[in-house]
Amino acid sequence: MSAYIVGVLVPLVFTILLRNSKNRKKRGLPVDVGGEPGYAIRNYRFTSPVETAWEGISTLADLFEQSCKQYRDNKFLGTRRLISRETEISGDGRSFEKLHLGDYEWLSYGKVFEAVCNFASGLVQLGHKREERAAIFADTREEWFIALQGCFRRNITVVTIYASLGEEALCYSLNETEVTTVICGHKELKKLIDISRQLDTVKRIICMDDEVPSNASLIEGGNSWTITTFSDVEELGKENPVEADLPLSADIAVIMYTSGSTGLPKGVMMTHGNVLATISAVMTIVPDLGSKDVYLAYLPLAHILELAAENVIAAIGSSIGYGSPLTLTDTSSKIKRGTKGDASMLRPTLMTAVPAILDRVRDGVLKKVNATGGLSKKLFDLSYSRRLSAINGSWFGAWGLERFLWNFLVFRKIRAVLGGHIRFVLSGGAPLSGDTQRFINICLGAPIGQGYGLTETCAGGTFSEYDDTSVGRVGAPLPCSVIKLIDWPEGGYLASDSPMPRGEIIVGGPNVTIGYFKNEEKTKEVYKVDEKGMKWFYTGDIGQFHADGCLEIIDRKKDIVKLQHGEYVSLGKVEAVLMVSPYVDNIMLHADPFHSYCVALVVASQYTVEDWAKNQGISFVDFSELCQKEETIKEVHGSLVKAAKKARLEKFEIPAKIKLLSEAWTPESGLVTAALKIKRDVIRKSFSEELTKLYSS
Numbered sequence: 001m002s003a004y005i006v007g008v009l010v011p012l013v014f015t016i017l018l019r020n021s022k023n024r025k026k027r028g029l030p031v032d033v034g035g036e037p038g039y040a041i042r043n044y045r046f047t048s049p050v051e052t053a054w055e056g057i058s059t060l061a062d063l064f065e066q067s068c069k070q071y072r073d074n075k076f077l078g079t080r081r082l083i084s085r086e087t088e089i090s091g092d093g094r095s096f097e098k099l100h101l102g103d104y105e106w107l108s109y110g111k112v113f114e115a116v117c118n119f120a121s122g123l124v125q126l127g128h129k130r131e132e133r134a135a136i137f138a139d140t141r142e143e144w145f146i147a148l149q150g151c152f153r154r155n156i157t158v159v160t161i162y163a164s165l166g167e168e169a170l171c172y173s174l175n176e177t178e179v180t181t182v183i184c185g186h187k188e189l190k191k192l193i194d195i196s197r198q199l200d201t202v203k204r205i206i207c208m209d210d211e212v213p214s215n216a217s218l219i220e221g222g223n224s225w226t227i228t229t230f231s232d233v234e235e236l237g238k239e240n241p242v243e244a245d246l247p248l249s250a251d252i253a254v255i256m257y258t259s260g261s262t263g264l265p266k267g268v269m270m271t272h273g274n275v276l277a278t279i280s281a282v283m284t285i286v287p288d289l290g291s292k293d294v295y296l297a298y299l300p301l302a303h304i305l306e307l308a309a310e311n312v313i314a315a316i317g318s319s320i321g322y323g324s325p326l327t328l329t330d331t332s333s334k335i336k337r338g339t340k341g342d343a344s345m346l347r348p349t350l351m352t353a354v355p356a357i358l359d360r361v362r363d364g365v366l367k368k369v370n371a372t373g374g375l376s377k378k379l380f381d382l383s384y385s386r387r388l389s390a391i392n393g394s395w396f397g398a399w400g401l402e403r404f405l406w407n408f409l410v411f412r413k414i415r416a417v418l419g420g421h422i423r424f425v426l427s428g429g430a431p432l433s434g435d436t437q438r439f440i441n442i443c444l445g446a447p448i449g450q451g452y453g454l455t456e457t458c459a460g461g462t463f464s465e466y467d468d469t470s471v472g473r474v475g476a477p478l479p480c481s482v483i484k485l486i487d488w489p490e491g492g493y494l495a496s497d498s499p500m501p502r503g504e505i506i507v508g509g510p511n512v513t514i515g516y517f518k519n520e521e522k523t524k525e526v527y528k529v530d531e532k533g534m535k536w537f538y539t540g541d542i543g544q545f546h547a548d549g550c551l552e553i554i555d556r557k558k559d560i561v562k563l564q565h566g567e568y569v570s571l572g573k574v575e576a577v578l579m580v581s582p583y584v585d586n587i588m589l590h591a592d593p594f595h596s597y598c599v600a601l602v603v604a605s606q607y608t609v610e611d612w613a614k615n616q617g618i619s620f621v622d623f624s625e626l627c628q629k630e631e632t633i634k635e636v637h638g639s640l641v642k643a644a645k646k647a648r649l650e651k652f653e654i655p656a657k658i659k660l661l662s663e664a665w666t667p668e669s670g671l672v673t674a675a676l677k678i679k680r681d682v683i684r685k686s687f688s689e690e691l692t693k694l695y696s697s
Helices: 002-024 060-070 109-126 142-152 167-176 186-194 216-222 230-239 272-283 304-315 342-346 355-372 374-391 395-399 401-418 434-444 520-526 571-578 606-616 623-628 630-646 680-686 688-696
Strands: 028-030 039-043 075-089 095-108 133-137 158-161 179-184 204-207 226-229 252-257 267-271 294-297 319-322 350-353 424-427 448-452 482-486 502-508 527-529 535-545 551-556 560-562 568-570 584-591 598-604 657-661
Touching: 060 109, 060 142, 060 272, 060 304, 075 109, 075 142, 075 342, 095 109, 095 342, 109 142, 109 230, 133 142, 133 167, 142 158, 142 319, 158 167, 167 186, 179 186, 186 204, 204 230, 226 230, 252 272, 252 304, 267 272, 272 304, 294 304, 294 342, 304 319, 304 350, 319 342, 342 401, 350 355, 355 374, 355 401, 355 424, 355 434, 355 606, 374 401, 374 434, 401 434, 424 434, 434 448, 482 535, 502 551, 520 527, 520 535, 551 568, 551 571, 568 571, 571 584, 571 630, 584 630, 584 680, 598 606, 598 630, 598 688, 606 623, 606 630, 623 630, 623 657, 630 657, 657 688, 680 688
Parallel strands: 075 319, 133 158, 133 179, 158 252, 179 204, 204 226, 294 319, 294 350, 350 424, 424 448, 598 657
Antiparallel strands: 028 039, 039 482, 075 095, 252 267, 482 502, 502 535, 527 535, 535 551, 560 568, 584 598
């Protein structure tokens, strides 16, 4: 009996001590800084913000050259071979392109460096001058990265533009920055041809694909453009090499155009030193980074999260395999049935993701589990609940035989969806719900480092460490940043609040960019330099600091609406809660100061809603008709109310009425950004009639 007691109590006591030690761990520490009064926190391991992790390295060009020499023979950039394009016809007569992709074909660090040097020399031969700007307007691929580094070797500022950007914003970005050379893919070249008469300064087009549109020759002659393929530029540079003209730390590396959730995009000016500071800081946070890691690249390189991540991978001699959101898994929409997706073929160890992607992974797993049903579903539910209990404190469940058993029986199959070797996931770009974070963490068996940063801070801000098992927080300040909370009395958030300081988040440090291109008024509004010379960026986000120095995002100044009776509603906070409903693919809450309640536009999850309808015996012709049925609206609304009550939302925060939409919101439709954030103003205008009806009915 005594042996039994010891066997139970020893692990229990050890677990309690372990949990208490974790609770006591200080991840961020208070620090005295200049500028506006507030509550400031720095990273616990560094007394001052980190600028570079490598002695003598002060630019991205320096860092890249060092890596290519150090890891010359390592595999670096990989792209899948295209075997064939096929057209598949669905039951309703619609056609879909499917890709049959082969193995990854690799370039070594040495070969990539040669390509970069050749491309840089080719730019000179084409007539591009150092003081002129070049734009990269394409989906993420190896040529994108080579072009970026090629421009850096000539100290050419790169303007980055999302491939999904609309015509108006595209014209605006290219004309405002007076770009003379555009580097793009075949698909993007077609867009440029359509707006060629509206582009004032473009002289040269470099197409990443050998296939050039048939009408390109007309534009080339009529608009004084020269159109050259990427491979021809490399060959031109190889035959006519030019010495590098390397940048300084303070030189502008990138003008990054945000896709803009409101209005026209703004160009954020980033120096080499700004981006290098973020890269250096991330190096200290992700555990055991090394040349054996394999990174799956599929997010837009025009987004600072992906651009910073790929430069981190290059710095450590790891491999980057390129994919796309539409070919990511074996069941992705553009993958030919019976063939492998990017993750299965690459078997990555590291990846970045935005919450919308992780939400889809979670929904996909749950759909498959629910569709299978029976014993398999019961086994999944049991294993998930046991692992959840383990994370919350069970010693044997966390590390013993039981964990091995569940991994082998259940989670091994789920992990295979992303290749089976993921050991760390970085989530950024938007808040990740606690439910999704925990679900992915359990099913993948890998920590999720949730980060917080903005384009204006080169993605640097905060980052949760691998051993932090909490959810809903975004970690302590990165070593390159100081995070300060300042009072926002109008919203009721004060740095003196107890038990946790609260307020608007401002970020200071060497990663804070120098401002907006040709927009001094907006720059002065949100960038401020204190008496000690530190630059601060005012984010507009509201946060609170936990006792261990970790930040939690709790609100956003622009998303708060005051209702008719004086109650404040945080739109983003409520949307994050309601997204948990399995019936929801996307949602926008709408609050009107002239009404006492909220309404919502809900993009319905087709698979889940149709599955529910079939089980209920509800007949329908198509999904659009199903979304208009009263019983469907009632079911989805009930699910939202249930999620809201579980999260303890106030009654006035719960949408009183909803409009179900059958068409997905995509970057191509202009309703969400390339990072899949909703464009609130655009959606409000596009669905103004539907919103009016919700309030009047």
